[in-house]
Amino acid sequence: MTGIDWVLLVGRVILVFVALLISVLLYIWMERKVIADFQTRTGPMRAGPRGVLVTFADGLKLFFKESISPTNADRPVYLLAPIIATIPAFLAFSVIPFGAPVVIFGRTVPLQLADLNIGVLWVLAMTSIGVYAVVLAGWSSGSNYPLLGAVRSTAQMVSYEVAMSLALVAVIMFSGHLKMSEIVAQQDKVWNVIPQFPAFVVYLICALAEVNRPPFDLAEAESELVAGFHTEYSGIRFALFYLGEYVNTVTVSAIAVTLFLGGWRGWWPFHGAAAWLGPVLWFVLKVTAVIYVYILVRGTLPRMRYDRLMNFGWKYLIPFGLFWVLATGAIVVLPDRYGHRRGAFMAVGIIVAVWLVMSLVKQLLESPRPAPASREGLAT
Amino acid sequence: MLIDYLPIVVMAVLAGVFAVGSLMASSMLRPNRPNPVKLSAYECGNDPVRLPSGERFSVKFYLVAMLFIIFDIETIFLFPWAVSFRSLGLFGLVEMAVFIGLVFVAYVYIWRKGGFDWSAGEIAPNEADEVVERERALFTRSEQEVAKPPDVNEWQGAGRAG
Numbered sequence: 004m005t006g007i008d009w010v011l012l013v014g015r016v017i018l019v020f021v022a023l024l025i026s027v028l029l030y031i032w033m034e035r036k037v038i039a040d041f042q043t044r045t046g047p048m049r050a051g052p053r054g055v056l057v058t059f060a061d062g063l064k065l066f067f068k069e070s071i072s073p074t075n076a077d078r079p080v081y082l083l084a085p086i087i088a089t090i091p092a093f094l095a096f097s098v099i100p101f102g103a104p105v106v107i108f109g110r111t112v113p114l115q116l117a118d119l120n121i122g123v124l125w126v127l128a129m130t131s132i133g134v135y136a137v138v139l140a141g142w143s144s145g146s147n148y149p150l151l152g153a154v155r156s157t158a159q160m161v162s163y164e165v166a167m168s169l170a171l172v173a174v175i176m177f178s179g180h181l182k183m184s185e186i187v188a189q190q191d192k193v194w195n196v197i198p199q200f201p202a203f204v205v206y207l208i209c210a211l212a213e214v215n216r217p218p219f220d221l222a223e224a225e226s227e228l229v230a231g232f233h234t235e236y237s238g239i240r241f242a243l244f245y246l247g248e249y250v251n252t253v254t255v256s257a258i259a260v261t262l263f264l265g266g267w268r269g270w271w272p273f274h275g276a277a278a279w280l281g282p283v284l285w286f287v288l289k290v291t292a293v294i295y296v297y298i299l300v301r302g303t304l305p306r307m308r309y310d311r312l313m314n315f316g317w318k319y320l321i322p323f324g325l326f327w328v329l330a331t332g333a334i335v336v337l338p339d340r341y342g343h344r345r346g347a348f349m350a351v352g353i354i355v356a357v358w359l360v361m362s363l364v365k366q367l368l369e370s371p372r373p374a375p376a377s378r379e380g381l382a383t
Numbered sequence: 384m385l386i387d388y389l390p391i392v393v394m395a396v397l398a399g400v401f402a403v404g405s406l407m408a409s410s411m412l413r414p415n416r417p418n419p420v421k422l423s424a425y426e427c428g429n430d431p432v433r434l435p436s437g438e439r440f441s442v443k444f445y446l447v448a449m450l451f452i453i454f455d456i457e458t459i460f461l462f463p464w465a466v467s468f469r470s471l472g473l474f475g476l477v478e479m480a481v482f483i484g485l486v487f488v489a490y491v492y493i494w495r496k497g498g499f500d501w502s503a504g505e506i507a508p509n510e511a512d513e514v515v516e517r518e519r520a521l522f523t524r525s526e527q528e529v530a531k532p533p534d535v536n537e538w539q540g541a542g543r544a545g
Contacts, residue, residue, distance in 0.1 A: 097391050146426070164455065243406070310501035328483070335468075
């Protein structure tokens with residue numbers, strides 16, 4: 004490797020890192036503004052034009068705040084947990100292609116940090132390490148609420164990880180590659196969201212549960228667990244958890260875009276010097292759209308009850324994921340023999356996906372079963 | 384190729400330096416005025432009475448961990464197959480269908496045994512009467528113990544002593 008190669012490599016890494024930080028600042032602001040719109044408030048207005056700098060101001064404030072470490076805390080692990088929450092969040096994003104390859108100094112540079120041949124597995128591995136941050140933070144705090152929150156959210160995250168892997172397996176089967184760049188290349192005619200719509204639905208639901216976002220934010224159900232696993236964290240340590248959480252949100256949205264929504268592909272009229280800009284803009288636009296959907300979900304749906312959350316993960320998503328893996332296999336392999344049946348397979352898949360969404364809504368909205376009638380007779 | 388991982392190593396170093404650096408920089412710049420109340424575990428201002436060391440958890444969580452391992456290993460088997468199943472053709476598909484079918488039998492067994500039922504929140508109709516009886520027994524007993532009139536004199540005495 005020559006000097007220019009190194010400059011390009013380090014430059015790309017720094018570019019992605021800074022871009023992620025800035026996008027997190029903007030997405031948090033966007034989330035607060037959209038939620039405020041839902042609730043007929045104005046949201047943040049003070050720092051910067053229309054409050055756009057509010058996240059930066061918050062971060063700066065947290066940086067100068069006292070960080071309390073509780074007496075019962077296991078100090079080394081307690082300090083390690085925020086770091087473990089931050090690093091894998093950035094590493095997971097490293098395999099996402101965010102633009103078409105460009106030519107700089109006569110070299111073709113892919114707009115992607117690392118095009119690993121195990122791309123999808125890498126993402127799964129990194130999101131799994133995120134679970135360690137949660138469980139270590141909860142355990143090392145030496146306090147009751149964090150421990151309960153950590154155990155709860157660990158169970159939730161591992162449960163939904165299985166269904167998420169199954170959704171990803173279906174996409175890999177359909178495109179035949181684990182490499183992110185190949186999966187984007189394979190979507191040049193039809194985005195995977197159309198043939199793989201059920202897997203897309205499963206992935207979106209599981210991604211919400213994976214990053215502990217509403218309506219699956221049981222880890223920090225403030226009415227029961229104060230703030231869940233990071234109750235005892237304050238100041239910059241809390242800020243790192245928050246940062247990791249939002250970087251993870253951006254990452255799962257970027258994975259949804261890459262695997263299902265055609266990645267950076269999109270229509271762009273310019274060629275020549277400005278040609279590289281189009282794919283990047285399309286990528287940002289699509290990621291923003293997915294995050295916007297997540298914010299809408301947060302603004303619309305109430306938090307799920309824990310038993311229903313686990314029921315939904317184990318009893319609906321996992322069997323459906325297994326079914327869809329086999330159905331995808333049939334769609335891909337059988338047309339050689341039974342080409343005319345392809346439409347039927349797709350129809351069955353879409354019907355089952357609709358049933359899945361309906362059952363989730365049912366789980367959310369169903370009024371709680373009345374408590375056993377014993378108490379009325381005994382109250383007097 | 385191992386060289387592919389080089390940018391990831393650089394990214395890991397950068398993210399690590401950012402995380403550790405901001406923790407250290409903040410520790411130099413922020414105030415540090417601890418006191419015993421501030422440093423106690425959060426429990427709405429009370430002294431924490433039951434600390435979690437040695438606390439036991441609902442067995443459900445252990446069950447989830449075990450089930451997770453079974454099904455996660457199943458998906459790990461699916462990944463290499465998913466990449467190469469086009470070349471394996473119909474034979475590979477049938478093979479995997481048999482494998483998934485076998486795991487699915489176990490899955491149905493766990494479901495029927497109630498392994499996925501998280502709580503007694505959703506009670507089967509035939510169990511409901513039993514639960515009502517149990518709760519009734521619980522409530523009657525505790526009412527007998529609790530329902531004695533409050534001893535006013537004792538309270539006043541405690542107030543004067545305090």
